[in-house]
Amino acid sequence: MxxxxxxxxxxxxxxxxxxxxxxxxxxxxxxxxxxxxxxxxxxxxxxxxxxxxxxxLRLSRAMTYKSAVAGLPLGxxxxxxxxxxxxxxxxxxxxxxxxxxxxxxxxxxxxxxxxxxxxxxxxxxxxxxxxxxxxxxxxxxxGGSGDPSPFTALGVEAAILASVERSFGGTSLKGRSVAVVGLGHVGLRVARLLARRGAKLVVNDIDPARKADAAKLGARWVSAAKALSAPVDVYCPCALGGVLDHETVGLVQAPIVAGAANNQLASDDVAELLRRRGVLWAPDFVANAGGIINIAQELAPGGYDKRAATVQVRAIADTLATIYAGAQDARITPLEAALALAEERLAEGRG
Ligand SMILES: NC(=O)c1ccc[n+]([C@@H]2O[C@H](COP(=O)([O-])OP(=O)(O)OC[C@H]3O[C@@H](n4cnc5c(N)ncnc54)[C@H](O)[C@@H]3O)[C@@H](O)[C@H]2O)c1
The missing domain is CATH 3.40.50.10860 (Leucine Dehydrogenase, chain A, domain 1)
Structure with a gap:
């Protein structure tokens, strides 16, 4: 099949x-x-x-869930x-x-x-x-909002902070370590935001030209395989999808996975494997919704408002905290909790 x-x-x-x-x-x-x-x-x-x-077909369905979880008036x-x-x-x-x-x-x-x-x-x-x-x-x-990547990066930062708070009981990143894979439009910005908060960075990109960016950030450059299995606090995938499958999931050492990449799980059942290993996974369509939240602001009655967009993007942290709490209460994965929240919001729309 x-x-x-x-x-x-x-x-x-x-x-x-x-x-x-x-x-x-x-x-x-x-x-x-x-x-x-x-x-x-x-x-x-x-x-x-x-x-x-x-x-x-697949990507349009994912957009329905992404916007619903973010509480946007969009399909x-x-x-x-x-x-x-x-x-x-x-x-x-x-x-x-x-x-x-x-x-x-x-x-x-x-x-x-x-x-x-x-x-x-x-x-x-x-x-x-x-x-x-x-x-x-x-x-x-x-009159548009331009490149969505800075807002996606801001949302990923919020997702990492919410995850760190959940796992360690505080949002400080001082002394915490993060492995960022993919230093593109979003990943490099995420790395900068985290460095500013005092995080120690381990990074990788398939493109060796990104080594100069890594050096500027004071980040340690490692291979992609080493980044995946690095003994860090957070693994932050910002390249392509499918990075977590039945085999690679066993290599993850970080207690948190939160990043920008779409479709991080090769299949939905990987979410349960992560849970069983005690890894907190921020569902990708929640963590990377900053770009769409920003774009949705263009359709607001008063037109685009950058400040309002920023506030809404930061609220990804609250959404994720709700999802994590719901997942723990119901003994389900954050993926299932996020999908349940999306279904609830879709039902509100239908009602
Ligand atoms: N740009 C956005 O606003 C946005 C919004 C939501 C989701 N996303 C998702 O976030 C991810 C990154 O988006 P982007 O806009 O930064 O893309 P990008 O193309 O600018 O950056 C991707 C980076 O990953 C690197 N890369 C590719 N394959 C790799 C591999 N196997 N190992 C290591 N590095 C690899 C590339 O060299 C590049 O530097 C994508 O999955 C995208 O779908 C982006």
Whole structure:
């Protein structure tokens, strides 16, 4: 059985071949129960249409849970512009594909609102905005909130503080050690925030060019394998997903895992393996919601307000504390507690 199979429980899935680019654009609207479905537009190479559709289905579902747990008045959706392995993406074709995607978004009449994701940027959102008004994450000069990464990083910091408080009884990071893997847009910012709080850092990135950043932070550079099994207080995955599976979970020495990466668990049952090992895992879709919380502010009646966004992002710590307490009371994993909270909020939306 395909371990990554996506259940079809969506409200709408629209697949269109773009009239300008000839490329397939897909939008999956998982839920609009709490509000318009919001999720990024991924421009990515796929071997076949099934893989592209599966991505849209899985990621849109995850967005429903992420926004519900964060208490946002939003549902979950996701867009995909499907490139073929052989597609040569010059500036003309890129623009044509983004315009085509804009038409697909517009055809949904506001049920889906797009944002940036892997392969797209604030500039891409400006192109999409020539075809539809259902766009967020545009550059600040266009009234948007720009790059979401600083807010995602702030949310991960809040998640780490809540986890440290739960495990050690205080939020001070002085003398605490953290292994950050992936020093990209989010990870490097997280590392900076933690260094400022006095944490000792162990870091890794697949890209050796990041060693200079590590040196500036006074962080110790180790291999990815060493970072995973480092005897630190917190393991903070900020690269790609699937890092914790049935094999790697046994290597984790840190009592806390909290990071930005999406889909950290290769499968949901890994959450129970972590619990049995006494590892506190901050569900990824709770810890990394800072970016979407910030973007949601663009849709607020008064328009984008950075200060309000910051307050809401910091509240990820409170959400996580509630999830941890609920998990302990019910003797379930933080993942199950987070999903239960999401279901509760979805039920409120339906009621
Ligand atoms: N950017 C956001 O606002 C945001 C929001 C929510 C979730 N996320 C998730 O957080 C993660 C990081 O996002 P980002 O925007 O910083 O991406 P990014 O591409 O800027 O950074 C990822 C970093 O990880 C490194 N990397 C990749 N594979 C690696 C590996 N196997 N071992 C070590 N390092 C590796 C890359 O070299 C890069 O420096 C992703 O999983 C993303 O889906 C990001």
């Amino acid at each position: 395909d371990p990554y199979a996506a259940p079809l429980e969506h409200e709408q899935v629209l697949v269109r071949r773009g009239e300008r680019s000839g490329l397939f654009t897909i939008v999956a609207v998982h839920s609009t129960v709490r509000g318009p479905s919001l999720g990024g537009c991924r421009m990515w190479r796929y071997d076949d249409a099934r893989a592209a559709l599966r991505d849209a 979950g959706g996701k867009g995909v512009i499907m490139l073929r392995p052989e597609t040569v993406l010059g500036p003309k074709l890129r623009r044509a594909a983004l315009e085509d995607f804009g038409d697909t978004v517009d055809a949904l009449g506001g049920a889906y609102v797009t944002a940036e994701d892997v392969g797209t940027s604030a500039t891409a959102m400006d192109v999409i905005a020539t075809r539809t008004r259902h766009v967020t994450g545009r550059a600040p000069k266009h």
